Amino acid sequence: MKQFLKTTLLVAATLWSVATLAADPTVPLDEAKVDLHNKASLQRGAQLFMNYCLGCHSMQYQRYNRTFEDLQIPEDLGMANLQFTGEKVGDLITNAMPTESAGAWFGTGAPDLTLVARVRGADWIYTYLRSFYVDESRPFGVNNAVFPNVGMPHVLQELQGVPRKTTEERMIDGEMKDVYVGIKADGSGMLSPSEYDQAMLDLTSFLVYTGEPMLLEQRRMGWYVFGFLFVFTIFAWLLKREFFKDVK
Template identity: 75%
Template sequence: MRQFLLALLAVIPALAFASESDIPLDEAKVDLHNKASLQRGAQLFMNYCLGCHSLKYQRYNQTFEDLGIPEELGQKYLQFTGHKKGDLITNNMPAEEAGKWFGNPPPDLTNVIRVRGKDWVYTYLRSFYVDDSRPWGVNNVVFPNVGMPHVLQELQGVPTKAYEERMVDGEMKDVYVGLKSDGSGRLSPSEYDQATLDITNFLVYMAEPMKLEQRRIGWYVFGFLLVFTILAWLLKKEFWKDLK
């Protein structure tokens, strides 16, 4: 019973998050073997997200090593808080002040993929739009009444809701068909989609850093089992030869 209750408590937050929106999620086609994507994701996260969101369960030097980033380059371009290479990836934002600014302190994102899912994070990053009624002037289709600003706006441009006039129940009505950027961003729509996919890919790695190592070791295990199977078959064949 105790184990059941613990499992239930672990699932409840995920169910609550999943119920925030009924918007269909886009598939995040992440690839942990794509080191270039992981490196771009790390750079984007450190430049645009780390000011508010920490990754306090992972260290800089381990991240650099796993992603194939030379330590000197990592320290120069990905560390902005004065931390040492072996320090955890945290920021200097005071939690109490952040709570006043955003309503709640921005959460640590080390395990956000485990809670939200990669598709949710990918879609969320691409779902901000202008909403003058909100404190930061933006809202989010996937996370209504979100409390954070659109930190990637300089890359995407200013996104707004797009509508088309369509026949609905015998009447012509303006129907929401998606989001559209004004084109003022530094990236094209396809480049921005790739940037958000890179960030998602990086956060997938952050949720389970050992997955890269596990896959590498898995091939050695597979090779060992194959060799062991062949040797066991040859040994069995030799034993049975003497029994005939």
């Protein structure tokens, strides 16, 4: 009985943790119009991940060669431009940051991002990547509107520019209050606001792909399954009618 209770409590705690991680923030989420058929977008997303994210975050359940094949990247080109840790093409995508060092620098180890899209959702990731803003009170000088007090620097600032949180006064419950209305960069980045949004959509799309690489294949096979069931239903109905034609 004790073992059953322990198991039940463990399962409940795990489900609660996942639900908490995936819960919607108070900031409205922007729709991420992910298109997994768009190989160019996925390739750009892979490039962004390898250049800006892999230094801290691993993707230890995904292999280089599988990524290159699915994203239609020539193996030699991928190894020359997207592989910076000296691993082999068949190796898992890991980084060289020791967990102990990550804990000392950031307060906690940087999470693996292979399945982050399945936990958080594409809309959350897309909005999060575009919600960093200057906050001098934080250790790295930035905060995030979607994930307050996150222990992560804004590694994409050179692309976006210096982002600042914008608010405006609105009447709420009879009182004038400052309401969050979005993030606005200062224009010093390498990309324009629209280009940065597209880059973050590309990165989000790549994370959605790594969360479930077989998703497109599953959908393709699903139509065959539905077709089989439809045809089988017709034959089953004809067979039933034949068996029961003399039954009154």
